[in-house]
Amino acid sequence: MSDYNQDEGLSLPSNHQQQALALWLQQLLQEPSLPDVPTSLPTPRFDSPVELLFQGNYHLHFYQQLPDFCMALLSNDPLAAVHYASLLYHLVSCHECHSAYLDLYDSLRTAVFPQGVRPILGQGTRTLDATPHRMLGHLCQTLISQAEALLLQARHDHSDANQPARALLQLTLQISAHIVQGTTRREALHDLVRVATLFDGAPASQSPDSDAYAYSPALPGSSKVRSGILRSSRRQPASQPPDAPAIQLRARNLDGLITQHGKMLELHLQDLDQLLQGRFLCINVPLGSLFEPVLWRGGNPRSIRSTSPVDPNGSLVTPLGETELQLSNPEERNMLEALFLLLQVRACDQDAG
């Protein structure tokens, strides 16, 4: 498309007034810029995570119009600029969207008006397991970030994006299950709980709460040295064989464990505060509603009541729900572990108050 002519259609002859107005418009539209970023990048380590292109400067509404706008220009649509006037005004003010526009225009032009040899088609029988885990982690972060952008845009537009955001987060869980390395998986899911509970009316805080214990999965092989005493971070329940698959949880200095009996997931807590002894606990699994393969006890993963009170030793064992997924299957275990990225526990009567 070489003959796009801005003097066609409704244009007026260029004159001094138009140029002065253009300059004024540019100053008006360009918001104060952020501090300059360094122009040269440090040499990254080979295992550094791949950073996202957009860190809070993604304008979903405008960005998603870009392909159609580019195609309208490539098709010589004389009204392209008029139909996309608000986008054009935005492109003046947004460096990221303007760069994306130039990139997309160039790529679409190459696609529509090919020069030379066509690229080879994609082939292969690759699987997620054979894909580098760093890239699976990057994809998870991208999907979570996109889900957040959808929710924020919907709030701005007074619309509902829960279903598409939820679909992206479910896909994230499925893909993360293929990441074998625990730390990579944890990094990939770093923002999952925050985004999944963004506007659900009951934000799941991960900050310290005097009334609640916030458990999350412990990294494999972690052990802590506290007060000069080396303590194993995992204490297997007596009813479980030593090598039975389990998800180990930690809440500051407390240990917890999720085990499985048949289909039933069971929560084991120990060293709970004296104030909780003899009381029933309410368990909140914020990501529980994201994940349908678990039938939660009581039906609400945000409020699962323990079947018994905390015993005099500060321990509690209580069922959480049933699932076909098996902790003995590595992928299914990873998915369940992601589900328990945050598990909050508090006395049930505190909820009522």
Add this chain to the structure above:
Amino acid sequence: MPFTAHDLRYRPEQSYPLLYAYLHRNAQRYLGSLKYDAFEVDTVVGHVVEQLVRLGLFAGGDSSPKNALDHLSDAQFYAFLSRSVHNKAIDRLRKRHFPISTSAELESTERDEPEDDPMEGAATSLWGSAPFSTPEEITLHLSSQLALRNVLKHCIQKLQAAPNQLQAILHELADIGADDLLQVLSEDFQLSLPSSNPLNPHLSQHKDHAHKKIRLCLQKESSNLTVTVALRLCEYKHLSHETHEYTVDLQTLAQDDLSVDAVHSALNELVADGLLSWHNGEEMVHLDSAQVKRLTRFYKEE
């Protein structure tokens, strides 16, 4: 099996490994000396994947509107992906400050296609540069096109509720010599030209607030929509010899590209601005000659 844009939209989990493999091959091809740097290759691949997610294509399902990418043929879609990788590879080479000698180095490597040199075509293209390639070019276009300049007028008009801010903008327009626009605005608001008024001591503050409001207004879809409908009212009005009023029906205003809801919304905006008298539910817009004159003067004449 090759993947398609449809697969990426509806079967993301299955198609991602294939997409990754395809992008990876292309990234190695275009990264020249960086082709063995796993981080750089993955960064290029990651940026293209993120672009596809952000565009609503990858994992977009039915909830994300289909766009031009969905309508490309398979061969065109692969060409699009390949070129996207090419562009991202050039970004990385530039960011890593690879010297131009990289090109020479690349030329000595095995090449199966002329495109293998990533720097080739980076500065110039066979088709020339893209339209709107700089913010300057865009603003010149915006200020020289009547239909687009009407959106600016509409947004300045919205400042009527804040007379000091409106006055600050009129001052600015006078300062830059935008006399034609200033004349239309002043007549419409029945304001004296700013040069005849004493300078407001808080002019700078009012100007900043006005800029922010205009900036937001210009980027709102509804502003463009309102101007579009106002222009169509001017263009398609029909004089009834019986009632001596002008009328336009809603379907004429909607044409093929606007929904009836969008027309309703724009008409309500014009009513709020005092330019029309129309009520929700009416299938016809009635205009008296004074309203037509004002609409035409503001949105069409200059």
